[in-house]
Amino acid sequence: MNDKILTISHLMMRFGGIRALNDVNLDVDRGSITALIGPNGAGKTTVFNCLTGFYQASSGSILLKTRQQTTDIISVLGEKFKAADCINPQALAKRVFYKMFGGTHLVNRAGLARTFQNIRLFREMSVVENLLVAQHRQINRNLLAGVFNTSGYRQAEERALERAFYWLEVVDLVDCANRLAGEMSYGQQRRLEIARAMCTDPQLICLDEPAAGLNPVETRTLSNIIRFLRDHHGVTVLLIEHDMGMVMDISDHIIVLDHGDVIARGSPHTIQNDERVIAAYLGANEDEVAL
Numbered sequence: 001m002n003d004k005i006l007t008i009s010h011l012m013m014r015f016g017g018i019r020a021l022n023d024v025n026l027d028v029d030r031g032s033i034t035a036l037i038g039p040n041g042a043g044k045t046t047v048f049n050c051l052t053g054f055y056q057a058s059s060g061s062i063l064l065k066t067r068q069q070t071t072d073i074i075s076v077l078g079e080k081f082k083a084a085d086c087i088n089p090q091a092l093a094k095r096v097f098y099k100m101f102g103g104t105h106l107v108n109r110a111g112l113a114r115t116f117q118n119i120r121l122f123r124e125m126s127v128v129e130n131l132l133v134a135q136h137r138q139i140n141r142n143l144l145a146g147v148f149n150t151s152g153y154r155q156a157e158e159r160a161l162e163r164a165f166y167w168l169e170v171v172d173l174v175d176c177a178n179r180l181a182g183e184m185s186y187g188q189q190r191r192l193e194i195a196r197a198m199c200t201d202p203q204l205i206c207l208d209e210p211a212a213g214l215n216p217v218e219t220r221t222l223s224n225i226i227r228f229l230r231d232h233h234g235v236t237v238l239l240i241e242h243d244m245g246m247v248m249d250i251s252d253h254i255i256v257l258d259h260g261d262v263i264a265r266g267s268p269h270t271i272q273n274d275e276r277v278i279a280a281y282l283g284a285n286e287d288e289v290a291l
């Protein structure tokens with residue numbers, strides 16, 4: 001496959017003296033399930049945080065190719081001014097524009113959504129409300145349309161509700177639609193997070209340890225949901241996961257990070273037999289799962 005939905009080049013992220021990412025280069029095939037693995041502290045979540053705007057990368061480039069356009073993620077998040085901007089008014093104007101109007105919302109609008117290692121739902125809202133809030137971009141926000149309850153406004157609301165129930169069905173939570181999100185089991189909350197991300201209609205979804213805390217039955221259900229996203233909606237899935245059984249089972253491609261460097265990439269079979277990967281994991285904590 002040569003069609004890359006995501007290309008990360010020379011990505012660096014420093015926290016004071018710590019180099020969390022050290023010249024990371026990786027790409028993700030469109031329509032694939034790609035896993036990003038590595039021992040604890042390898043830099044996996046930092047990659048996701050740079051991708052989605054939670055961290056501002058120290059340097060490098062992240063290009064997302066979706067909806068017939070290429071989005072330079074670091075640029076739309078509002079990067080720092082550079083000395084060269086003084087002699088390049090166009091670059092300066094672009095940077096000023098994104099400083100004022102850029103942000104994570106533009107990353108989501110470009111077609112990227114994510115879930116979190118530590119579940120972040122609106123716990124005091126119902127399940128369906130969590131999904132409606134996620135669609136605020138698609139809902140008609142015209143004040144007059146709302147006051148006069150126009151047909152356009154009602155149709156947009158109906159579409160949002162239909163979309164919410166479609167995804168609830170996919171993640172098997174229709175029966176929980178009116179329950180408070182915070183009252184559901186851990187496994188249900190993880191599935192709701194995926195449904196909420198899917199309500200924003202992404203082309204690339206980044207899942208941060210979706211199987212953490214799940215039992216084997218829930219993990220199997222989750223694997224089927226992830227396959228469904230790829231097979232029935234053409235969504236590309238980028239996945240951070242420590243459950244190696246699941247990773248080897250569902251991934252088309254695996255990228256291995258260690259100490260902020262990509263040390264291997266390839267098919268599950270290639271990765272399982274890669275000596276650098278085995279050495280990285282043998283040096284990891286005992287609670288890391290064997291390959």
Ligand SMILES: Nc1ncnc2c1ncn2[C@@H]1O[C@H](COP(=O)(O)OP(=O)(O)OP(=O)(O)O)[C@@H](O)[C@H]1O
Pocket residue numbers: 015018019020038039040041042043044045046047
């Ligand atoms: N906000 C931060 N401030 C300082 N250091 C950070 C910050 N975020 C991450 N780091 C450091 O960056 C390195 C990579 O962390 P990261 O969370 O990306 O690892 P990870 O591969 O996701 O680990 P895990 O599998 O345990 O979640 C670690 O040394 C971590 O301590």
